[in-house]
Amino acid sequence: MKKLLFLGASWGQMPPLWHVQKNKAVEIYTADSQLTNPGHNLAVKSFNISPADTPLLRNAAKENGIDYVLCYASDVGQASVTILSKELGNFFNPLMAIETLINKYLFKDLLNQHEIQTTFLKKISSNDLLQEEHLQEILENLPLVSKPILGSGSKGVRFIFGKSDLSKIRESFEYSDHVILESYLKKEGSQICGDGFFQNGKLLNFTTGDGLFYEEHAFQIPYAESFPSTHAEKIIHTAKDKVEEILRLSGFVRGNINFDIIVCLGEPYIIEIGPRPGGNFIPEVIKQHNGIDLIDAFIQNAMDESYIFNQDIAVNNFVSSYMIHSLKEGIIEKIFIDERVKPYIIQEHLFNSPGDKVRAFKQGSDAIGNIQMMFPTQELQIEMMSSINNLIQIQLQ
Numbered sequence: 001m002k003k004l005l006f007l008g009a010s011w012g013q014m015p016p017l018w019h020v021q022k023n024k025a026v027e028i029y030t031a032d033s034q035l036t037n038p039g040h041n042l043a044v045k046s047f048n049i050s051p052a053d054t055p056l057l058r059n060a061a062k063e064n065g066i067d068y069v070l071c072y073a074s075d076v077g078q079a080s081v082t083i084l085s086k087e088l089g090n091f092f093n094p095l096m097a098i099e100t101l102i103n104k105y106l107f108k109d110l111l112n113q114h115e116i117q118t119t120f121l122k123k124i125s126s127n128d129l130l131q132e133e134h135l136q137e138i139l140e141n142l143p144l145v146s147k148p149i150l151g152s153g154s155k156g157v158r159f160i161f162g163k164s165d166l167s168k169i170r171e172s173f174e175y176s177d178h179v180i181l182e183s184y185l186k187k188e189g190s191q192i193c194g195d196g197f198f199q200n201g202k203l204l205n206f207t208t209g210d211g212l213f214y215e216e217h218a219f220q221i222p223y224a225e226s227f228p229s230t231h232a233e234k235i236i237h238t239a240k241d242k243v244e245e246i247l248r249l250s251g252f253v254r255g256n257i258n259f260d261i262i263v264c265l266g267e268p269y270i271i272e273i274g275p276r277p278g279g280n281f282i283p284e285v286i287k288q289h290n291g292i293d294l295i296d297a298f299i300q301n302a303m304d305e306s307y308i309f310n311q312d313i314a315v316n317n318f319v320s321s322y323m324i325h326s327l328k329e330g331i332i333e334k335i336f337i338d339e340r341v342k343p344y345i346i347q348e349h350l351f352n353s354p355g356d357k358v359r360a361f362k363q364g365s366d367a368i369g370n371i372q373m374m375f376p377t378q379e380l381q382i383e384m385m386s387s388i389n390n391l392i393q394i395q396l397q
Helices: 015-020 038-042 055-062 076-085 095-102 104-113 126-130 132-140 168-172 233-250 284-290 294-303 380-385
Strands: 001-007 026-031 045-047 068-070 122-124 142-147 157-159 179-183 190-197 200-211 222-225 254-264 268-276 318-324 332-339 346-352 368-374 394-395
Touching: 001 015, 001 055, 001 294, 015 038, 015 294, 026 038, 026 055, 026 126, 045 055, 055 076, 068 076, 068 294, 076 095, 095 104, 095 233, 095 268, 104 122, 104 179, 104 233, 104 268, 122 126, 122 132, 126 132, 142 168, 142 346, 168 179, 179 368, 190 222, 190 233, 190 294, 200 233, 200 284, 222 284, 222 380, 233 254, 233 268, 254 294, 268 394, 284 294, 284 318, 284 346, 284 368, 294 380, 318 380, 368 380
Parallel strands: 001 026, 001 068, 026 045
Antiparallel strands: 122 179, 142 157, 142 179, 190 200, 190 254, 200 222, 222 318, 254 268, 318 368, 332 394, 346 368
16 A cells, blocks of 8 residues: 655645545545645545645654655645655655746746846845835836746736836735746737656657636736647747756756746747646646646656656647636625536536635636536637636626
8 A cells, every 4th residue: 555645635736636546555645734625535644734844744754654745736845745755765856956947036047047038037025125226126127027936826926017016016925935026028829838748858748738818907817728729830849949958957857847838029938837737727638638648647757766758649639728716706606607618518626616705816726616628629619718708607696
């Protein structure tokens, strides 16, 4: 019997737990500071420990004879996974590689140093905002994007277009003690999102889709992903080469990756590369899209020191993932799904029910549920997803 400790038990981190729950040779353990998260219901034992608290996780692992530690769809526990996997004698990526990829300042600094992408970059503390020299430098380099130095799921990302937006930087500090400010670049077409698998210096899988955002919303939040991407093959190929180069430079050895990329002035610009599978059920959608099982690869990679990724693309379906949400806070009265959408739904996960209080949608963790859809043509996929926020709605009391 192998004991697997999953760091994080939120709805977005459920896919690998569902994947292994019927395996009689595996026991599930979970660690999360939110004991109401659903992953705990599948665990033999759960721990009220933050995925970032390595010492407490180490004690729990020793006391319970944990064999493997994994963290899905979140940057928060990746350093803990690396440290504990090394101590348990399992496969691990170099800690410096993980820290470079999850720390937004180190990541963008790497890109600047190697002239892969050169943009304005500044790391600040909250006290820096009180100093005139820092404020002046910020104003001279507008427009900017403000981000917590650590974190994922669009948490604390704010856009600074003018002096009146400077107060928004404070909101980024709600998620991290340091914030980065970087150049805001206007994207052309949809943002490129997706997951892949990296091994032996190469991306053995690089599956790309289109991210759908509230472009005019103050937070520009992503609410859906559609696969495959509509961007030209040349753009995708160049993006893949860039991601490979960055991963090699970072020292990352092997494993799942998640990425966000925009196209600016005809060239792909790498926003982020996470050293783990993506959230919003992206790996589930990718399996429906092309047959690549990145959830299985994630688990096997953690448990097999000599794991070799050898999956081939089997199909090319047009699949989309939509995060059900409300733009206003309130009590759910009804989740409305238009009849035109229902024939295409292949999977549905509801996190909340009528009567539950929900937050206004500002980041991925504010989602109420997830719906996955498969369409017969890309034309229909584009048409339906262009109006999906009208076809799926939350009615509040």
